[in-house]
Amino acid sequence: ITERMNIGKYVDLSSRRLHGHDAMKLLRCILLGFADDGYISTRKLERKTRTDIRYRFLTGNESIGHSSFQRFMQNDLLHPVEDIFYELNDMIHHDDRIDIAADILTIDGSKFEANANKNTFVWKKSTKRYYMNAWKQFINLIGRLNAYFRKNGLDVFYSKIREPNPAYMLEIADRIEKYMESSEIKMVSGKGNKKSTIQKMYEEMKSLCIRMYKYMMHFDILQDRNSFSKTDPDATFMHMKWDYYNHTNIFKPGYNVQFGISGGFIRNILITSDGNDLPTLIPFLQKYKDRYGKYPSIAVCDA
Structure with missing residues (x-):
């Protein structure tokens, strides 16, 4: 996938000599980390390049320090990882792994608790x-x-x-x-x-x-x-399905994450602070159109 990408679109290659590591190696490790964990810290990336055989394969059996990943993401990565995700989807589309004729998008979402203290609500x-x-x-x-x-x-x-x-x-x-x-x-x-x-x-x-x-x-x-949380102002207090404090349906700070699936692949993601799914449908489909140039022919949703 990375060999088929226009790497210059996402990475500033002009300052590579200052870091001492190949840009492709760093980018591949970061992409694998995000694909594997959803979110990964630079410290964890450093540990992975020392102990995980998959990362060792990508780096050519080389260990990379956390500061190198930090500098690369801060100074050289020109676009967010999400943009690379959509380019990856275009490649999958062109490889005919998704039935373009059907183009059925199944939309569903869930609420995820934010990394914020539940007692900091406003x-x-x-x-x-x-x-x-x-x-x-x-x-x-x-x-x-x-x-x-x-x-x-x-x-x-x-x-x-x-x-x-x-x-x-x-x-x-x-x-x-x-x-x-x-x-x-x-x-x-x-x-x-x-x-x-x-x-x-x-x-x-x-x-x-x-x-x-x-x-x-x-x-x-x-x-x-x-509402919002003082320790994470973007998070809204929502009813969650599971409460590990006392097993009652109380409010906790969180996000409403909507996914669009087509042919078994995640095609679109929308993260909102809205506790209700109803207002998220239009911005979700609009984001899909902005990324792919058209709406899905059929959108399957729950109530």
Whole structure:
């Protein structure tokens, strides 16, 4: 397969002298590793080239260090391994191993747990509730600030209607800080030091600003999803078929992986964060068309 590929399309051959290893050997080991394990680390690739007879055959009985694989993938591999997967499929197609006339694509998928802690979830409904509570606290704080400045004879008024975005809140905090400097009100901390009313409101404003910024970041990550994991923001919490914690159907962070099979060969793969299979059909078939230039004549799916 690799001898029939246009290797220059995938590998930058200009800096080969700097690494000391043949590009084809490195590429073949990486392809075999991904085909064998699905995902393989550079450390494991190094061990394989020392102990596995298949890798020894590909390298010409040579051991290759993990740093060589790392440099090759980072600096010289021009396209992701997935692109090579589709070129491989084209070769299989041209070899008539798949019945092109029938062109039946069978689609099915499953949910796979992400490598993320299950206790690091962020829920959209909860974030909305926390955001609204923080907004109410901000309105209350603005009312107290306006009352404080009015009491001290200052013509300062801040709007309660304006949405409390972090830039607006930091602007208010900076103005409070300048007022404290001009009025010679010192910032105090520690036991035995009583904070002034304006310092308490200043610190509350800073704390609210951090909270609002955090919630806005969560909304930006969530987009149309209902949840995500802090240790893997792309993962969504889904119901899994098997739970190794207490054998109940609880939520765990994961991905919805859809496969398209034709003639016994994997023809297309789509990894999504959508817990429902229904919205994945159109993007799955669109990806198939983008890769192969046409839709399958028949697509077989479950409910």
